Amino acid sequence: MTDTLSPSRTPSRVFTGGVPVVVEDVSRRPAAERDALLADPGFGRYFTDSMFVARYREGEGWHDARLTQYAPLQLDPATAALHYAQSIFEGLKAYAQPDGSVATFRPEANAARFVRSAERLAMPPVPEEAFLTAVDALVDTDRAWVPTGPDQTLYLRPYQLATEPFLGVRPAHEYLFLVIASPAGAYFPRGVHPVSVYVSEDYVRAAPGGTGDVKCAGNYAASLRPQQQASALGCDQVVYLDAVEKRYIEELGGMNLFFVLGSGDDAELVTPELSGTLLPGITRDSLVTVAREHGHRVTERRVSLEEWRSGVADGTVTETFACGTAAVITPIGQVRARTGDFTVGDGGAGPLTTQLRAHLLDVQHGRVPDTHGWLHRVA
Numbered sequence: 001m002t003d004t005l006s007p008s009r010t011p012s013r014v015f016t017g018g019v020p021v022v023v024e025d026v027s028r029r030p031a032a033e034r035d036a037l038l039a040d041p042g043f044g045r046y047f048t049d050s051m052f053v054a055r056y057r058e059g060e061g062w063h064d065a066r067l068t069q070y071a072p073l074q075l076d077p078a079t080a081a082l083h084y085a086q087s088i089f090e091g092l093k094a095y096a097q098p099d100g101s102v103a104t105f106r107p108e109a110n111a112a113r114f115v116r117s118a119e120r121l122a123m124p125p126v127p128e129e130a131f132l133t134a135v136d137a138l139v140d141t142d143r144a145w146v147p148t149g150p151d152q153t154l155y156l157r158p159y160q161l162a163t164e165p166f167l168g169v170r171p172a173h174e175y176l177f178l179v180i181a182s183p184a185g186a187y188f189p190r191g192v193h194p195v196s197v198y199v200s201e202d203y204v205r206a207a208p209g210g211t212g213d214v215k216c217a218g219n220y221a222a223s224l225r226p227q228q229q230a231s232a233l234g235c236d237q238v239v240y241l242d243a244v245e246k247r248y249i250e251e252l253g254g255m256n257l258f259f260v261l262g263s264g265d266d267a268e269l270v271t272p273e274l275s276g277t278l279l280p281g282i283t284r285d286s287l288v289t290v291a292r293e294h295g296h297r298v299t300e301r302r303v304s305l306e307e308w309r310s311g312v313a314d315g316t317v318t319e320t321f322a323c324g325t326a327a328v329i330t331p332i333g334q335v336r337a338r339t340g341d342f343t344v345g346d347g348g349a350g351p352l353t354t355q356l357r358a359h360l361l362d363v364q365h366g367r368v369p370d371t372h373g374w375l376h377r378v379a
């Protein structure tokens with residue numbers, strides 16, 4: 001364990017060229033308290049004992065990388081990110097493996113996406129290797145917080161924000177990069193339940209040339225009002241249409257979509273193409289690969305709301321599901337739209353949805369061979 005190392009000890013990890021990861025003394029909650037939280041962690045409610053922090057200053061680059069006590073940040077009231085939302089994030093999970101080790105799932109893809117998000121918001125990117133080092137270091141030091149219950153995980157949240165105290169509108173000269181970790185329970189502890197969705201015609205999530213294809217904080221702020229509208233109509237999630245024609249299905253506020261055409265071994269999958277206004281999900285990309293391996297044809301193309309509705313009506317579209325790191329795969333049951341409501345299939349979780357979900361979870365939790373090298377051993 002690293003918890004007894006003092007800052008003066010030689011650090012074993014390097015963040016970026018020449019910048020060591022300093023490991024500070026951290027006060028750790030007693031095992032009994034931790035185990036009580038891990039028994040029913042929910043999502044995003046509890047955080048581990050440590051966090052990773054690194055600083056950036058123009059001219060100096062990334063420096064002062066450390067594993068330190070999870071604690072509130074002290075920020076100047078003029079902190080740029082609080083005013084102009086120069087702020088990005090990632091989401092990935094660490095999974096307890098059957099052999100007692102801990103692995104993350106395709107973290108290199110998160111690292112690469114984090115660089116793209118930074119570039120879009122004119123922030124200095126965290127080098128991909130440094131991102132991986134930070135995530136590994138945090139999971140390793142807090143590995144006791146990786147839950148081992150069925151389908152439980154440790155959710156990891158890397159993020160970067162502009163910390164320069166300055167109210168002028170320009171890229172900041174100072175940033176913080178942090179990684180925090182939060183134990184997460186099974187997304188569907190009592191079995192997979194389909195969600196209902198509301199097709200928003202009042203609001204769009206992303207427009208061509210905007211920020212819809214990166215993970216920036218502002219995208220989520222803008223999704224809260226449409227989400228409230230969906231909730232008021234009894235729906236769980238919002239489906240967004242393209243901003244130009246308001247005709248084509250894009251995605252949910254935080255999950256990509258798949259449509260199943262036909263059934264059985266011949267079933268085909270269709271997912272909206274990455275047109276520049278969709279967030280390129282790592283779960284989406286993984287499912288395209290897995291479904292093709294299972295012998296299914298997978299097409300990335302535009303799908304209109306009309307095609308979805310008429311396909312459901314004439315039986316062509318048999319299943320629809322959403323996917324993302326947090327929920328893995330969520331079946332879509334009911335659809336509400338101004339032009340009329342409809343139910344996909346029998347409103348339950350379809351067979352291909354169920355099968356792909358089980359397979360991806362099996363890969364992530366190490367229950368079937370990892371044929372793509374998607375698991376990254378951390379600790």
Ligand SMILES: *Cc1c(COP(=O)(O)O)cnc(C)c1O
Nearest residue numbers: 253254255279281282283324325
């Ligand atoms: C994060 C996110 C997703 C899902 O991406 P994963 O890499 O699969 O977790 C989908 N849509 C939006 C808008 C997102 O922010």
